[in-house]
Amino acid sequence: MxxxxxxxxxxxxxxxxxxxxxxxxxxxxxxxxxxxxxxxxxxxxxxxxxxxxxxxxxxxxxxxxxxxxxxxxxxxxxxxxxxxxxxxxxxxxxxxxxxxxxxxxxxxxxxxxxxxxxxxxxxxxxxxxxxxxxxxxxxxxxPGPAAWADAMIKRVMKDFPMKSVALIAPNDQGGTDIATVDAEAYRANGLKTTEEYYQRGTTNFAPIVTRILAANPDVVDTASSPPGDAGVIVKQLRLAGFKGPIGRLGGPGTDEILRVSGGIDVLQNFYWFETVPTxxxxxxxxxxxxxxxxxxxxxxxxxxxxxxxxxxxxxxxxxxxxxxxxxxxxxxxxxxxxxxxxxxxGYWGGKKQFGIAQELQFPFGVGIIKDGKNLGVERQDVKPE
The missing domain is CATH 3.40.50.2300 (Response regulator)
Structure with a gap:
């Protein structure tokens, strides 16, 4: 057995x-x-x-x-x-x-x-x-803004004529690497630029908002600020009386910004980058x-x-x-x-910027909200490097 x-x-x-x-x-x-x-x-x-x-x-x-x-x-x-x-x-x-x-x-x-x-x-x-x-x-x-910021700025200036911009971003690599590239692209298009940086985790942006209002820029760009932070920044800017357009050359997240800031009536005039034509x-x-x-x-x-x-x-x-x-x-x-x-x-890219072609490059989108109306996201095609 x-x-x-x-x-x-x-x-x-x-x-x-x-x-x-x-x-x-x-x-x-x-x-x-x-x-x-x-x-x-x-x-x-x-x-x-x-x-x-x-x-x-x-x-x-x-x-x-x-x-x-x-x-x-x-x-x-x-x-x-x-x-x-x-x-x-x-x-x-x-x-x-x-x-x-x-x-x-x-x-x-x-x-x-x-x-x-x-x-x-x-x-x-x-x-x-x-x-x-x-x-x-x-x-x-x-790709990052080095690949598309210039084309995006040229497009949004058709709806939002501007001569000066203030950028806001965290004071670490996730903020400075993007905001400095964005600022360079704005300057290349003839705009006067200033940059404001904050400690990641900040919830009260009143001091930065006060400095921005004193500088009186035509546009404020939240750059690479996380969507939750950007929503708070937008809300505090509007409460403080800023009436100009607000931009976002640092990545998607508009749904969260809308939610946190208080909605499209608060945003009023807004433009943003979308990684894909949404x-x-x-x-x-x-x-x-x-x-x-x-x-x-x-x-x-x-x-x-x-x-x-x-x-x-x-x-x-x-x-x-x-x-x-x-x-x-x-x-x-x-x-x-x-x-x-x-x-x-799309295409494999990155060789020109990074020295290695391991970056996905698909068509991207430019989103615009004007006078409280969402005009949608326009498709922008890319060309191989």
């Missing part, structure tokens, strides 16, 4: 092992609390949706075996230390692919740590060194596709749409490589055309 039991057990082992489910874990990183939470939650939403799409189609094949994709989130809190800690925490779970992080401080923190851990990461930072050739496993979700019907359809598959509303506003192509392309590259080994996935990624079923076609 004992010998028969042992034989039966031995015969059953391969079947039991074969029955074990295959799971591929990927990370999603970004600020998921605080003023920049919308951006981090958008990154997480994009990763989860891309994973659900792949799982619905049967999973991603690893070593020829279909695996279910699961997403492990990490709140990097928009700090360098947070992103570095996140890389290590995800590496401890044997995760080699990360969708995120978002901002410049996080990009600075994660690059060397992810390189040591052998992890691919996608940052959405507008830092001047968002990509570097010495970190070939880092990819970039979209009024395109195929782009807007992403939310309906998400609801149909996930059974709930998406989180993250239009930033979610902009982050989605990177997540989709990464999972496709994993399937091509047949592994989540970062070096092999990166090699597969570099061979993929830049295209997305909702966003359309």
């Amino acid at each position: 004992k010998l028969g039991l042992l034989i039966a057990t031995a015969l059953a082992l391969p079947v039991a092992a074969h029955a074990q489910p295959c799971e591929l874990k990927i990370g999603a990183m970004g600020p998921m609390s605080g003023g920049a939470a919308q951006w981090g939650l958008a990154m997480l939403t994009a990763a989860q949706f891309a994973a659900a799409e792949v799982n619905q189609a049967g999973g991603v094949k690893i070593d020829g075996k279909p695996c279910k994709v699961t997403v492990v989130p990490y709140d990097s809190k928009y700090t360098a230390d947070g992103a570095a800690a996140g890389s290590n925490a995800l590496a401890a779970q044997d995760i080699h692919v990360i969708i995120g992080p978002v901002g410049s401080p996080e990009a600075t923190g994660i690059k060397p740590v992810a390189a040591r851990n052998g992890q691919i990461a996608w940052n959405a930072a507008y830092a001047k060194n968002a990509l570097e050739p010495k970190y070939p496993l880092m990819f970039h979700i979209a 009024d395109d019907p195929k782009v807007k359809a992403i939310d309906d596709e998400y609801r149909k598959l996930m059974g709930k509303d998406p989180v993250g506003g239009t930033s979610f749409w902009a982050d989605l192509p990177a997540a989709r392309m990464t999972l496709k590259a994993i399937g091509i490589a047949g592994t989540d080994d970062a070096q092999k996935v990166a090699a597969a990624l570099r061979t993929l055309p830049v295209e997305d079923p909702n966003i359309g076609k």
Whole structure:
């Protein structure tokens, strides 16, 4: 009886092992609390949706075996230390692919740590060194203002003639790298510029608002201030009596700015950058596709749409490589055309600015609210480098 039991057990082992489910874990990183939470939650939403799409189609094949994709989130809190800690925490779970992080401080923190851990990461930072050739496993979700600020300023000046602008941004790399590039673009278009910087985490902007009103600029640009902060800035500017247009050359987040500031009647005259042309019907359809598959509303506003192509392309590259080994996935990624079923076609860019062509460049959008009326988001095409 004992010998028969042992034989039966031995015969059953391969079947039991074969029955074990295959799971591929990927990370999603970004600020998921605080003023920049919308951006981090958008990154997480994009990763989860891309994973659900792949799982619905049967999973991603690893070593020829279909695996279910699961997403492990990490709140990097928009700090360098947070992103570095996140890389290590995800590496401890044997995760080699990360969708995120978002901002410049996080990009600075994660690059060397992810390189040591052998992890691919996608940052959405507008830092001047968002990509570097010495970190070939880092990819970039979209270009920064160096690529589009000039074209955007020329467009918005048709609706909002201006001679001077004051820029407001946090006083860390996530603020200064963007605001200084924005200021240079404004100056190149003949505008007098001033810059104001604040400590990240500030909730009362009254001193800055007072200085801005004293300088009497035609326009105030919230640059790369997180959407929650920008909403407070807008509200306090309007309460203090500022009547001019308010701009935003530092990234999306208009839904959150509208909510925090008090709505379109408060904004009145506003222009902003969108990473993708958000009024395109195929782009807007992403939310309906998400609801149909996930059974709930998406989180993250239009930033979610902009982050989605990177997540989709990464999972496709994993399937091509047949592994989540970062070096092999990166090699597969570099061979993929830049295209997305909702966003359309784009190009690999970044060589000119960063020395490495690992940046997704899709058409972008310029949004305008004029006299309290939303005029929508105009599509702006990009050309290959």
